[in-house]
Amino acid sequence: MNCERCSCELREEDIVVYQNKHLCEDCCFDLMNPPKTCDPTAVSSTLNVRKELGQSGTEGLSELQKKIYSLVVERSPISREDLLATLQLSPSEFEREFSVLRHCELLKGFKKGSTVFFTKY
Numbered sequence: 001m002n003c004e005r006c007s008c009e010l011r012e013e014d015i016v017v018y019q020n021k022h023l024c025e026d027c028c029f030d031l032m033n034p035p036k037t038c039d040p041t042a043v044s045s046t047l048n049v050r051k052e053l054g055q056s057g058t059e060g061l062s063e064l065q066k067k068i069y070s071l072v073v074e075r076s077p078i079s080r081e082d083l084l085a086t087l088q089l090s091p092s093e094f095e096r097e098f099s100v101l102r103h104c105e106l107l108k109g110f111k112k113g114s115t116v117f118f119t120k121y
């Protein structure tokens with residue numbers, strides 16, 4: 001099996017299915033985090049809701065989101081592998097939680113070489 005986007009070779013366990021495509025983790029990450037298309041509406045609506053609720057920082061986040069946030073703050077920049085291994089999360093669980101943290105402008109991801117790192121916003 002090859003990645004449908006960059007056609008790199010993939011081992012069965014490294015395949016990520018995203019939007020019905022079989023992708024390597026890197027491509028999946030790129031698609032989920034397109035450079036500069038942070039969805040401004042999603043961001044501002046999340047921020048507005050939080051503002052209305054009087055939430056700031058990590059208030060209003062789930063326990064898991066708080067855990068991710070404090071781990072990243074403590075070990076920033078932390079690689080994706082490290083983070084997943086430390087919190088024992090699957091990539092899809094993590095992406096779901098991380099998108100909230102990114103929308104709340106708490107954390108962001110960046111790529112260095114072929115490794116993805118996370119740091120404070």
Ligand SMILES: [Zn+2]
Pocket residue numbers: 003004005006007008023024025026027028
């Ligand atoms: Zn790929």
